[in-house]
Amino acid sequence: MAHLIPQTMGQQFGRRSWAEPWKIKMVEPIRLVSPAEREKAIADAGYNTFLLRSADVYIDLLTDSGTSAMSDRQWAGIMLGDEAYAGSRNFYHLEETVQTYYGYRYLVPTHQGRGAEHLLSKALIKPGHYVPGNMYFTTTRLHQELAGGTFVDVIIDEAHDPANQHPFKGNVDLDKLESLIKRVGAENIPYVSLAGTVNMAGGQPVSMANVRALHALCDRYGVRIYLDATRMIENAFFIQEGEEGYADKSIADILKEFCGYTDGAWMSAKKDHLVNIGGWLAVNDEDVFESARNMVVVYEGLHTYGGMAGRDMEALAIGITEAVQDDHIRARVGQVRYLGELLTDWEIPIVQPVGGHAVFLDAKRIYSHVPQDRFPAQTLAAELYLDSGIRAMERGIVSAGRDPETGDHRYPALELVRLTIPRRVYTQAHMDVVAEAVKAVYDARDETRGLKMVYEPKYLRFFQARFERIS
Numbered sequence: 001m002a003h004l005i006p007q008t009m010g011q012q013f014g015r016r017s018w019a020e021p022w023k024i025k026m027v028e029p030i031r032l033v034s035p036a037e038r039e040k041a042i043a044d045a046g047y048n049t050f051l052l053r054s055a056d057v058y059i060d061l062l063t064d065s066g067t068s069a070m071s072d073r074q075w076a077g078i079m080l081g082d083e084a085y086a087g088s089r090n091f092y093h094l095e096e097t098v099q100t101y102y103g104y105r106y107l108v109p110t111h112q113g114r115g116a117e118h119l120l121s122k123a124l125i126k127p128g129h130y131v132p133g134n135m136y137f138t139t140t141r142l143h144q145e146l147a148g149g150t151f152v153d154v155i156i157d158e159a160h161d162p163a164n165q166h167p168f169k170g171n172v173d174l175d176k177l178e179s180l181i182k183r184v185g186a187e188n189i190p191y192v193s194l195a196g197t198v199n200m201a202g203g204q205p206v207s208m209a210n211v212r213a214l215h216a217l218c219d220r221y222g223v224r225i226y227l228d229a230t231r232m233i234e235n236a237f238f239i240q241e242g243e244e245g246y247a248d249k250s251i252a253d254i255l256k257e258f259c260g261y262t263d264g265a266w267m268s269a270k271k272d273h274l275v276n277i278g279g280w281l282a283v284n285d286e287d288v289f290e291s292a293r294n295m296v297v298v299y300e301g302l303h304t305y306g307g308m309a310g311r312d313m314e315a316l317a318i319g320i321t322e323a324v325q326d327d328h329i330r331a332r333v334g335q336v337r338y339l340g341e342l343l344t345d346w347e348i349p350i351v352q353p354v355g356g357h358a359v360f361l362d363a364k365r366i367y368s369h370v371p372q373d374r375f376p377a378q379t380l381a382a383e384l385y386l387d388s389g390i391r392a393m394e395r396g397i398v399s400a401g402r403d404p405e406t407g408d409h410r411y412p413a414l415e416l417v418r419l420t421i422p423r424r425v426y427t428q429a430h431m432d433v434v435a436e437a438v439k440a441v442y443d444a445r446d447e448t449r450g451l452k453m454v455y456e457p458k459y460l461r462f463f464q465a466r467f468e469r470i471s
């Protein structure tokens with residue numbers, strides 16, 4: 001007779017609960033500062049959560065970038081750092097690990113993801129080129145533009161609708177891509193910029209069927225595909241869980257198959273790979289490798305460290321082997337989903353389905369009375385901090401920046417606040433505290449008027465812009 005599964009306190013909805021495949025060996029104390037201190041801290045930060053001091057933050061959900069907890073094995077790896085300027089043994093370990101799990105032939109290390117984006121954009125994009133992609137990412141698009149390219153969004157329409165339940169909202173719309181190829185010519189498209197679990201869409205995955213079809217289309221026109229593999233391991237989890245034929249395949253096998261449809265990838269190792277710093281570019285094409293390996297010595301460091309210390313490369317190589325474990329990724333995405341399910345239960349508007357690395361609050365619906373040029377998502381992130389010391393990040397009109405031609409704000413369909421969950425850092429109790437804080441801010445939504453921007457830097461303005469409250 002089957003046993004009934006009791007409902008746990010953890011509200012995992014009667015499922016047999018998952019638990020983290022690790023136990024805690026070291027802790028870092030955190031503290032909630034007083035409401036008056038929070039009021040001062042956010043005003044001093046110009047209502048921009050990027051400008052807060054972390055000592056004033058209680059639960060830090062600004063980003064999952066470089067914020068992971070490393071394992072005892074990774075810390076042991078730090079002690080194995082070979083800090084030789086050239087030919088560090090940690091580089092060869094990293095190279096072999098990337099080849100094993102991602103399958104690409106050549107590796108160029110970089111200090112973090114944007115270093116790799118810079119090299120790839122410079123190597124392949126010429127002025128006048130078009131770079132199609134499944135939604136923009138801030139640093140990726142900027143490097144493509146600085147190299148002279150124009151980014152063209154070819155993600156499926158469902159991705160722009162936060163309520164749409166499509167299971168693979170990161171998919172490329174092949175018709176949009178093919179019409180672009182026909183309009184501008186394949187020779188003007190250096191590559192398709194494909195991202196796993198699309199960050200700006202809410203951490204939404206790409207299906208294996210879609211990348212397979214994309215590969216066939218690009219092959220027909222002789223267009224290459226480069227992958228933003230930053231959260232591709234999380235993407236593999238969604239394929240394993242939701243795509244027919246993959247339930248019995250390992251995360252590692254799915255990852256390798258997916259990468260096999262692409263010509264290379266860039267990586268911000270600060271996410272999936274469970275390290276605090278690092279990145280790489282990996283490619284199959286010898287010419288692209290030659291070019292990137294030559295440029296890395298100009299912009300990052302020698303081609304056997306690329307801006308990382310030897311110890312960082314060792315921790316990264318070990319992090320990759322931990323990140324592809326099925327148990328790890330299930331608990332990681334499971335924790336994000338746990339928070340998302342609480343908020344869904346309480347009918348708070350969030351991007352659905354819940355993605356891989358974060359829960360995205362739909363500021364457009366939460367503050368439907370605040371016009372987009374009064375920065376509803378920026379406002380919501382500030383209010384959340386004021387309520388409870390929780391730090392989140394704007395992903396809306398501020399992040400979208402200005403159109404380089406017209407100079408006007410870009411008005412994205414998605415106006416979101418990202419509650420980004422660091423890997424192996426917070427517990428389920430922290431998630432409960434976050435959910436309750438979001439509910440409190442949601443319940444007080446009618447009192448909010450929005451913000452005005454009083455300082456705007458030229459590039460990637462969301463990092464440093466300053467705002468004042470509209471009363």
Ligand SMILES: Cc1ncc(COP(=O)(O)O)c(C=O)c1O
Pocket residue numbers: 065112113114115137139140195199228230231267268269270279
């Ligand atoms: C999808 C994606 N691509 C690229 C990057 C850039 O990587 P990094 O922050 O390591 O420069 C990030 C990180 O913010 C990202 O989320």
